[in-house]
Amino acid sequence: MENKSITINDIANELGVSTSTVSRAISGKGRIGSETRDRILAYIKEKDFHLNTVAQNLAGSKTGNIAIVLPDINNLEEMPYYQMCMYGAMEVASANGFDLMIVTSDGKDTRYLDRLIRNRKIDGMIVTRTYTDGRLTNYLKLNGVPFVAVGKVDDEDVMQLEHDHVGAAKELTTLLLMKGLHKIAYLGDDREQWLNRNRYEGYERAHRDANAPFDNSLVYRRLNSVSAIEAALEEAIKAGADCILCQDDLICKFAYKKLISLGLDIPSDIKMASCYEGSVSFDSITNITAARFDILELGRSACKMLIDSLKGKNEVKSKILEYQIVLKESTK
Amino acid sequence: MENKSITINDIANELGVSTSTVSRAISGKGRIGSETRDRILAYIKEKDFHLNTVAQNLAGSKTGNIAIVLPDINNLEEMPYYQMCMYGAMEVASANGFDLMIVTSDGKDTRYLDRLIRNRKIDGMIVTRTYTDGRLTNYLKLNGVPFVAVGKVDDEDVMQLEHDHVGAAKELTTLLLMKGLHKIAYLGDDREQWLNRNRYEGYERAHRDANAPFDNSLVYRRLNSVSAIEAALEEAIKAGADCILCQDDLICKFAYKKLISLGLDIPSDIKMASCYEGSVSFDSITNITAARFDILELGRSACKMLIDSLKGKNEVKSKILEYQIVLKESTK
DNA sequence: TTGTATGCGTTATCAT
DNA sequence: ATGATAACGCATACAA
Numbered sequence: 034m035e036n037k038s039i040t041i042n043d044i045a046n047e048l049g050v051s052t053s054t055v056s057r058a059i060s061g062k063g064r065i066g067s068e069t070r071d072r073i074l075a076y077i078k079e080k081d082f083h084l085n086t087v088a089q090n091l092a093g094s095k096t097g098n099i100a101i102v103l104p105d106i107n108n109l110e111e112m113p114y115y116q117m118c119m120y121g122a123m124e125v126a127s128a129n130g131f132d133l134m135i136v137t138s139d140g141k142d143t144r145y146l147d148r149l150i151r152n153r154k155i156d157g158m159i160v161t162r163t164y165t166d167g168r169l170t171n172y173l174k175l176n177g178v179p180f181v182a183v184g185k186v187d188d189e190d191v192m193q194l195e196h197d198h199v200g201a202a203k204e205l206t207t208l209l210l211m212k213g214l215h216k217i218a219y220l221g222d223d224r225e226q227w228l229n230r231n232r233y234e235g236y237e238r239a240h241r242d243a244n245a246p247f248d249n250s251l252v253y254r255r256l257n258s259v260s261a262i263e264a265a266l267e268e269a270i271k272a273g274a275d276c277i278l279c280q281d282d283l284i285c286k287f288a289y290k291k292l293i294s295l296g297l298d299i300p301s302d303i304k305m306a307s308c309y310e311g312s313v314s315f316d317s318i319t320n321i322t323a324a325r326f327d328i329l330e331l332g333r334s335a336c337k338m339l340i341d342s343l344k345g346k347n348e349v350k351s352k353i354l355e356y357q358i359v360l361k362e363s364t365k
Numbered sequence: 366m367e368n369k370s371i372t373i374n375d376i377a378n379e380l381g382v383s384t385s386t387v388s389r390a391i392s393g394k395g396r397i398g399s400e401t402r403d404r405i406l407a408y409i410k411e412k413d414f415h416l417n418t419v420a421q422n423l424a425g426s427k428t429g430n431i432a433i434v435l436p437d438i439n440n441l442e443e444m445p446y447y448q449m450c451m452y453g454a455m456e457v458a459s460a461n462g463f464d465l466m467i468v469t470s471d472g473k474d475t476r477y478l479d480r481l482i483r484n485r486k487i488d489g490m491i492v493t494r495t496y497t498d499g500r501l502t503n504y505l506k507l508n509g510v511p512f513v514a515v516g517k518v519d520d521e522d523v524m525q526l527e528h529d530h531v532g533a534a535k536e537l538t539t540l541l542l543m544k545g546l547h548k549i550a551y552l553g554d555d556r557e558q559w560l561n562r563n564r565y566e567g568y569e570r571a572h573r574d575a576n577a578p579f580d581n582s583l584v585y586r587r588l589n590s591v592s593a594i595e596a597a598l599e600e601a602i603k604a605g606a607d608c609i610l611c612q613d614d615l616i617c618k619f620a621y622k623k624l625i626s627l628g629l630d631i632p633s634d635i636k637m638a639s640c641y642e643g644s645v646s647f648d649s650i651t652n653i654t655a656a657r658f659d660i661l662e663l664g665r666s667a668c669k670m671l672i673d674s675l676k677g678k679n680e681v682k683s684k685i686l687e688y689q690i691v692l693k694e695s696t697k
Numbered sequence: 698t699t700g701t702a703t704g705c706g707t708t709a710t711c712a713t
Numbered sequence: 714a715t716g717a718t719a720a721c722g723c724a725t726a727c728a729a
Contacts, residue, residue, distance in 0.1 A: 083484055085485055087485065106452055112444065113441055113444050116447070120469070123467060132486060133466060133467050134430075135451065135466075136464070149464060151370055152415075152419055152429075154419065
């Protein structure tokens with residue numbers, strides 16, 4: 034980029050005004066005569082001049098950049114979620130004159146975030162994944178970085194938004210209970226995410242609110258491998274489960290395959306549903322009743338919240354997005 | 366972001382030296398006494414000090430930013446590819462002191478790129494998808510933006526890299542021919558990407574080099590819908606195809622499902638292979654022989670090439686990465 | 698309303 | 714070997 038482009042100084046000289054006047058004409062801040070402003074603006078337009086943002090950043094310590102924090106890669110199946118989120122944020126950021134930077138973190142290692150913050154390369158951050166230990170978000174808070182978290186954070190001060198996972202899981206479970214299913218097994222895992230706790234909470238509350246019998250032996254919340262899922266499934270069936278409710282599409286996919294391989298038919302032998310529809314894994318299980326969420330919109334909203342906050346017109350600290358229950362063959 | 370981090374000035378005062386000495390100690394440029402350098406470096410380490418890259422960039426007229434151009438979302442199945450690419454680039458960028466920005470383009474609309482370029486927010490770009498019309502890359506070239514393209518660009522000047530898709534498709538086809546299969550149908554689509562031309566070229570050259578009979582009626586290169594794939598498949602079978610070679614995992618997935626629904630067994634009734642293993646779609650077709658590519662490495666290499674070029678130590682204009690043929694049940 | 702002067706944190710060119 | 718000092722391009726408090 035061998036850009037020998039002009040500066041506001043050049044423009045000032047050319048037009049016989051001072052740099053500050055040019056600066057004001059561009060930024061719109063401070064008083065300026067409408068005539069001189071128009072003259073400057075016209076010249077700028079003619080020359081297709083643009084400010085050097087690096088200098089702008091150094092002087093004003095603003096960047097016009099937002100960073101989006103993505104988790105480390107663990108599992109391919111989860112990637113589309115974050116990418117959708119990113120695209121949503123990208124859309125809103127662009128529309129508001131911001132650019133998007135990306136950075137990864139596993140929730141503990143803040144090395145990369147650090148650089149962005151120290152170097153003042155960003156105005157704010159979007160955290161796309163939250164953890165129960167709150168380590169990452171605490172770090173940001175401590176460093177005074179404006180940020181919004183996608184997912185629950187156990188801190189009232191933190192701007193956050195998420196889909197109503199509790200509500201979705203609860204409505205889904207309630208629906209199943211109303212269908213006369215009363216031995217609904219729950220299959221979840223133990224990743225340190227609020228998400229998973231919320232879904233289980235919905236499952237539990239649906240039972241409580243409906244005064245339905247709750248059988249703890251049908252609950253599996255530490256399924257961190259395919260074999261664990263399969264084992265739990267077999268146990269649940271032995272215990273007389275009439276329905277399998279999965280925490281997410283990933284678990285659902287494996288459970289589904291296992292059920293088929295056991296020679297069980299869905300829905301005639303056993304019903305099945307998932308608290309999360311997912312985007313890709315449902316490739317092989319498109320006929321499963323599940324809760325659906327608009328991730329693109331999640332990204333958009335997150336970015337909007339952050340930008341509003343950066344511009345000082347912030348009111349909302351927390352936001353809950355709606356879900357949609359999609360009924361399919363698996364619960365007929 | 367009320368960041369009150371220290372500067373080299375603070376360090377200079379604290380240690381009773383001048384800022385330039387501190388700068389030299391850090392950069393390693395210019396003469397400096399080993400004793401004072403060690404003292405400064407030790408202090409820096411103790412305080413965990415890091416240069417402010419914005420200031421550094423202003424002085425050096427650099428940004429320390431690299432943008433990665435992602436395609437618009439069309440199809441969920443392709444997203445993991447770009448995300449992997451992005452993670453690879455991210456890894457290398459970070460390791461070299463660069464930060465990564467993201468921006469989308471459909472290959473025609475350069476609106477978002479434009480802003481990044483005009484505002485001088487980046488030092489270079491990585492284009493993750495190339496098109497036969499070369500519109501996007503021409504635009505970048507015209508604007509003097511240093512960039513590297515992932516995928517083929519029909520311009521010797523353009524830094525580019527890609528996996529050896531021709532070679533992979535050719536080796537795969539050769540392998541099939543050597544298994545005695547001589548009616549290998551080819552299923553591809555007509556998206557404007559070099560990739561697809563390359564794969565077909567490999568298929569063709571394998572036949573030519575082996576002096577194998579080439580039946581044009583087994584070639585389908587304009588399959589842009591599921592129904593088109595299914596229709597082509599039926600035609601191919603009628604024409605006596607003994608093997609289905611798919612351009613990529615996406616087409617392969619649909620073809621596979623269709624074959625199964627037709628009551629055909631793989632591999633006893635018909636063989637099957639894919640020129641691209643994909644990352645997610647293979648969920649339902651894990652037993653298909655295919656060419657495998659390391660996308661993470663692709664992203665890493667792309668970023669490395671760009672950074673080398675930015676630092677002036679560029680030699681290579683073009684790079685080809687290796688592939689791997691993975692044999693599975695489908696061709697046994 | 699406009700101009701002047703100073704600072705942002707670093708690099709680089711001079712001196713010393 | 715080290716220290717002043719002037720850029721880098723812009724923003725802003727202050728003066729005019």
